[in-house]
Amino acid sequence: ALHTALAKQPEAAWNHPDWWIATVREAWPDDWQTILASADQPPPMALRANVRRIGRDALRARLGEAGLDARPVGEDGLILDAPRPVRDIPGYAEGWWSVQDPSAQRAARLLPLQDDMRVLDACAAPGGKTAHLLEHHRLRLTALDSDAQRLERVGDNLRRLGLESADVSLRCADAARPADWWDGQPYDAILADVPCTASGVVRRHPDIRWLRRADDLARTAALQARIADALWPLLTPGGHLLYATCSIFPQEGESQVRAFMDRHPEAQRLPAPGHILPGGPDDGDGFYYALLRKPA
Ligand SMILES: C[S@@+](CC[C@H](N)C(=O)[O-])C[C@H]1O[C@@H](n2cnc3c(N)ncnc32)[C@H](O)[C@@H]1O
Structure with missing residues (x-):
């Protein structure tokens, strides 16, 4: 009887808002139950x-x-x-x-980098991926974020990890408005770890699902498109853009990147994990990665 009652109240049964359940169900018809259940499992450290x-x-x-x-x-x-x-x-x-979560740790090796490259980390705070890039390569890197307080944490992290250098600069600015901050020198690589609904990391932030509203998804997806479109022209021919989100919603991942490819047909897609569902072999967060190359 309890089971039947709960089946009629999916919000209670799955501990997620109805719109969220419907979105996951539509996107992942085979995995939606596992995904929703994983949100109430303790995350690994x-x-x-x-x-x-x-x-x-x-x-x-x-x-x-x-x-x-x-x-x-x-x-x-x-x-x-x-x-x-x-x-x-x-x-x-x-x-x-x-x-740093195992899925987030994948970013640094996906982006093809070499020492001395000019790199933009467009949504950098608190700097987890910025630091990882710098641990592997000596880069001329700009870490950008629109949130000044969060950007301070990038500086703190780089100091603690011994990654500060004259070649690394932090900049508080809007990635979608390069006219405000870009010096006109193209980048060899760009990491766009864009703001999202965080639907892949609900096990770490159990309140997220209740704080978000259904129309937040359309809003973040539109912001992501604006950021990606604004960054693409900043890439040098032959350069790479890694698009990343900690979301499992296709609107912020695969559908977003397909729409980007329609707007920028010259972009080449290179192998990348695409959607990573939470849990999985690495027990990582839900994530999405697409790697794009601008033709030389
Ligand atoms: C997913 S977090 C980045 C996490 C970071 N890359 C890391 O690995 O530690 C997204 C970041 O984008 C920033 N952000 C949101 N809108 C932005 C915009 N228009 N321009 C630049 N940064 C923005 C947020 O302040 C937030 O710090």
């Missing part, structure tokens, strides 16, 4: 080794000495057996690692 300071395996050994077990994930990551306060994990102040 994952670290990313700062390879400028310590390799992932060496970090794992140091954690082990301190009695913390962790398993490798991706190329630079470790998933802790149990979440802990950051101060209780060796090497925080020393900048050996950052807390």
Whole structure:
């Protein structure tokens, strides 16, 4: 009887608003139940080794000495057996690692980079991916974000991780309005980790689903399109743009990028994960990645 009653009240049964359930169901007819259920599972705590300071395996050994077990994930990551306060994990102040979800850790290796490239991280705060890019390459990088307070955290993170340099600058500005901030020099690579509904990370922010309204999705999707369109002309011929969101909604992922391709038919799509559903083999957050290349 309880089951039947709950089936009539999907909001209560799934602990998500009706519009959210309908959107996930339509997008993922085979996986919607798993996706909604995963939002109420505790998320893993994952670290990313700062390879400028310590390799992932060496970090794992140091954690082990301190009695913390962790398993490798991706190329630079470790998933802790149990979440802990950051101060209780060796090497925080020393900048050996950052807390970062396994799906978010994929960005840095997807973007083809070389030392000395001119790179724009267009929606950078709090700097998780900015730092990862800089851990692997010495770049001439601009980290842009429209939120001044959040941008300060990028600076804090880069300092702690030892990644500050004269080649790295932070800029508070609107990525959709390059006329306000662009110096006219094209970028070799752009990371557009655009603002989104955060529908892929609800297990980390259980209130998100109740705070969002149905029309937020259309609004964020429109902002993402404006940002992507504004950034595309800033890319040098042969340059790469990595579009990323922590959303599982196709309106912010695959449909968004298909519409972009219609507006910019010259853009070439290169292999990238596309939608990553929450959970999965890496136990990562829900995410979306598309890699676009401007013809040389
Ligand atoms: C998904 S978060 C970025 C996370 C970051 N890349 C990381 O890995 O730590 C999106 C960011 O976009 C910023 N943002 C929102 N609208 C923007 C705009 N019009 N121009 C630039 N940044 C914007 C937000 O302040 C937020 O910090």
